[in-house]
Amino acid sequence: MEGESTAVNITETPKERKGKAPLLAPPSSSTIKPIVQKAPKGGYKRGLAVFDVVLRLAGIGAALGAAIAMGSTDQTLPFFTQFFQFKAQFDDLPAFTFFVIANAITAAYLALSIPISIVCIIRPQLVAPRVLLIFLDIVMVALTTSAAGGAASIVYLAHNGNSDANWPAICQQFNDFCQEVSGAVVASFLAVVVLMCLIVLSAFSL
Template identity: 60%
Template sequence: MMKSSDSTVISVKETNTDTKAKAAAKGAPIVATSKVIKHEKRGWKRGVAIFDFILRIVAIAAALAAATVMGTTDQTLPFVTQFFQFKASYDDLPAFTFFVVANAIVTAYLVLSLPFSIIGIVRPQIVGARLLLLIFDTVMIAVSSAASAAAASIVYLAHNGNSTANWIAICQQFNDFCQRISGAVVVSFVAAVILMLLVVISALVLRKH
């Protein structure tokens, strides 16, 4: 006598809940990675913004020093004649007066730009403040470069003169005067170079957006 036994196969279908759980598990690392990338970008932009702020402080010191040194430069020779007193002052030459005014404008602008630079540190994702700085930094480059170049040409004439135009070199007599105006021009060029670096930094930050 033989007995037969029936076998029953039960199929279990995968529920929607399990599918969603697996999909969520697979997608979790991607979300985490994107958050890390965003955090790294913000950290890089914040570091650049801090460097921008430091450069602005240095540029303020350079432009202010250039304006102050040039604006307080004059020298009177110890000997006089009956009709002449030998004196050299910065305001005797319009190029030096323009130099002082231009560097004063650059200094004032850089001071006013510091709050916008701080905004770039606190909120590095903001584009408007960085774009505004880029535009005005470019304008200040033109102002600073023009003033420095005009003053540099006069300094060259003071040191070397021009025999064709019968302009004599005065630096042998007014040595202190020439040293001060030469130093002011050099410092002003330093401020102009820093402004160029600030424009490059702003352009790089905007390019990353």
């Protein structure tokens, strides 16, 4: 009859279905590569460099405090005669004078080395600045340790004396003087510890 449409259903046979490949083949497992985000290089080195700057600031405070404390130490006893005045100053002893100079040099070096340490923060992969800091830190450790050790021996004699050499203890009379120089020596040894920590940090960074 007119007006009626006939629909023809065409079904594919299994054989025809086998021969056709899919338009989009699924990706094989061998072509799928996991995305691994790499950690930024030098991350821990940058953290060590930041800690290096903090330690250098602490070392400046310790060394400069030791130099100022020793350099401003003096005491005059209240009793004196017309010809004699009992007074103790740091420059009366060469070991204390060397102590002041050495700690001032150490404080100045630590201040001047901060820009190099900042370079290590910006460019943590650089090796030359870190090697330079290790070398100079070792030199400063030797200088500061010798100064602190020499001053400590004098402070020990001032507190205890030496009966074999017939050297009396003077801290019973110059009590304030001995307390100030003892505090300066302790601060200097703190600077030595800071310098040793800086060497260890630089070694880890390398």
